[in-house]
Amino acid sequence: MGVEQLSMYGYASKAEVLADARRYWNPDKTSFWQDEGVPLVVGDRSGYRLTDVDGHEVIDVHLNGGTYNLGHRNPELVDTLTHAIRHLDIGNHHFPTPGRAALARQLVEATPGADKVVFGSSGAEAVDVALKSARYATGRRRIVSVVKAYHGHTGLAVATGDARFSQLFHSDNPAEFAQVPFNDLGAMETALADRDTAAVIMETVPATYGFPLPEPGFLAGVKQACEATGTLYIADEVQTGLGRTGDLWAIHGEGVTPDILVTGKGLGGGLYPISATLLGPTASGWLQRDGFAHMATFGGAELGCAVAANVLEITQRSETRDNVRRRISQITEGLTRLRAGRDVLLTGRAVPEAVVEKFRAEVTRERQMVQALALDSGLPDSAERLALAASSSLGGLDVLCLNAGIFPNKPLAELTYADVREVFAVNVESQMLALAACLPLLRESAAGRVVLTSSITGPVTGFPGWSHYAASKAAQLGFMRTAALELAPYGITVNAVAPGNVATEGLDGMGEDYLAPTTATIPLGRLARPQEIADAVEFLAGERASFVTGQVLTVDGGQTLPESPEAVLPARATP
Structure with missing residues (x-):
């Protein structure tokens, strides 16, 4: 299980190897794989299988770029x-x-x-x-x-x-x-x-x-x-x-x-x-x-x-040549079966498999198919990978629907550089880079449509503790309107859907202390429904909205922040 590989160099554990790798070899690359959930330190290897020094076995389809075409230790x-x-x-x-x-x-x-x-x-x-x-x-x-x-x-x-x-x-x-x-x-x-x-x-x-x-x-x-x-x-x-x-x-x-x-x-x-x-x-x-x-x-x-x-x-x-051709046919046929009928791309940052499966099940119930791709917006080339996935899987791109939103609640006095950087990376940078990478595909379309869907993209500034989130949403709104002006000559429209909050299972966990004051700020007095969001996106992506660009479509009447937050927020005890 790799014990021999460890002892050859005087190590007793994987942790010791990783510590020395960070200190003496390559700190960024070592940390990258740990952060990405791939804590691999190769121990035994044979054929096309690798065993981590902790005993976890994987099939090596990476092959170090073809270094191991004929297997490990042939x-x-x-x-x-x-x-x-x-x-x-x-x-x-x-x-x-x-x-x-x-x-x-x-x-x-x-x-x-x-x-x-x-x-x-x-x-x-x-x-x-x-x-x-x-x-x-x-x-x-x-x-x-x-x-x-x-x-x-x-x-x-x-x-x-x-x-x-x-x-x-x-x-x-x-x-x-x-x-x-x-x-x-x-x-x-x-x-x-x-x-x-x-x-x-x-x-x-x-x-x-x-x-x-x-x-x-x-x-x-x-x-x-x-x-x-x-x-x-x-x-x-x-x-x-x-x-x-x-x-x-x-x-x-x-x-x-x-x-x-x-x-x-x-x-x-x-x-x-x-x-x-x-x-x-x-x-x-x-x-x-x-x-x-x-x-x-x-x-x-x-x-x-x-x-x-x-x-x-x-x-x-x-x-050898015959075996390669058999494997090419096998993989081609298998991928063709997997792709058949899949006309939706799901992407995200570290998307949990449970979320992917739930989304796939919901779409399948509607007698559609989904291709789920977990692309990490934190990686430099993720936007390019998204464009390549759209091109290879869909053959082109007519509508690009972008959603990004993380909203960690943290008082302004406690904010760190990492907090602000993460929120802007996910809420703003990921959408900008995705649109930039997919732009050549949209320009090839007869009528490219870009729709941003994100909670409280409209006139809201936020609630106390949401300063970095609110700032990112203001930047997102500015990006949307500027992109609309820049892409208008190509016939590409760029709009946004702005639900205040959507009545989903995820929101149920926020608690009544959050839901009650939030709902009170919505003129219609209720949360948006998922189908309403879908209808709004469908409208902005369709021919009926071909003359609309640079606009925000509010779904639930628009969530707005009152001049006096205390009017709807629970009173806090005075220390």
Whole structure:
């Protein structure tokens, strides 16, 4: 159960490991997984199963981005490494070796368009080699990648990826590194039109972006645009290669032969780090001119070459390829059944499974179907994931209904930065980022509709103890009205529904001390009913309200705060 893994390093418990990880390794990453409810410290591992050091077993479908394509501690690969280490070490990267020469030949022979191989120890290092090779071959510096790309964290590679990683270390360089949206061929053609680009680099299926599939003909169109402008095409197959899509390299399944192909992760079988940059004739010229121009002490280590050669052989076996295709069909069919008829997306911050199941049951009773997705508004990429989910599951987006509301009651004198930050993150930022991410889908719609639904979005300022909540609602209202002005030219309406409070089971638990004064502030003298909220949203999302934007529709007559809160709030004892 992982006891041996703990004792190997002198630990008696998982808690001790986590404490040292926070103190000496990576405090933010360690805390992130604990906060997200994934307190995993891997102990035993075999095949596709992991066992936490506390004994909890999970099936590993993450596979570290394809590092464990052939499973954890694959017996064949373990035997290969064990045999090799009896005779070899990493070797000397300056000199030819049988293992390095044989693996290079195997890779070239298995990869149409490849001519030479440069070895590294990580995917990012291999990407750096690819970019340097393209710059040498073309005499140009500019590189084009896709928005939200990920190609590693080394010097050149990090500049091709998401700004989250490049800007932190001041490695972003907009003059030399440009990005265009994935699947937007027109944007790519425009980016290459000036004929000043050395290379386009893309993952065949952008993994960190959320695995959007390339639209039919997109990658082939990019390759044609590259050929027309003297630009090299780099296929980053670090995560998509080595049989994961049914083909050895996913790019060949798209009918494209790249000028440069990058592989890593699974090439080492999860046992020894090794990567490779496969260069076509156009990109490999520098190896004839100066073979010492790029060097890596651990690049093509002899132990790694032995493992990688076996990985390549296992991956290309007919039984391996057949099994991959069977699993692709199995998962495709299963997901198709799950998606059938599901036309509602439910998202939220750490949504409890019980809430998801209750919502699903309610919708099912109405003879509809629901697809429940628990997306965390606290994660930087959650809004992008929402847009991808809408695109892949629904095929587009006509109506975006946003609800956000947490209302912790806390006196002003006791507020902390964390209190205020959490309320604004959930009530305001999550809605702004979700709308921004979904905007391209709404603009494609014939008539995009955005409806904000949130308690007391209207004229109310709040009750004593709700200052941070009331401030967030005022910000939400300002966001709604400003967005309505900005999006009106695109035919997109933005409105809000403002129930004071809704008669639900959740509100019953608030107690009479809360309900009585709350209800007394509502002109109609009663709480809103759930169906009334639904009717209001349906109206604002429909054709009848196509001329309405920037407005707040109050459902229960509008909850307002009297000039004298004491008139409706229970009197408090004087200390």
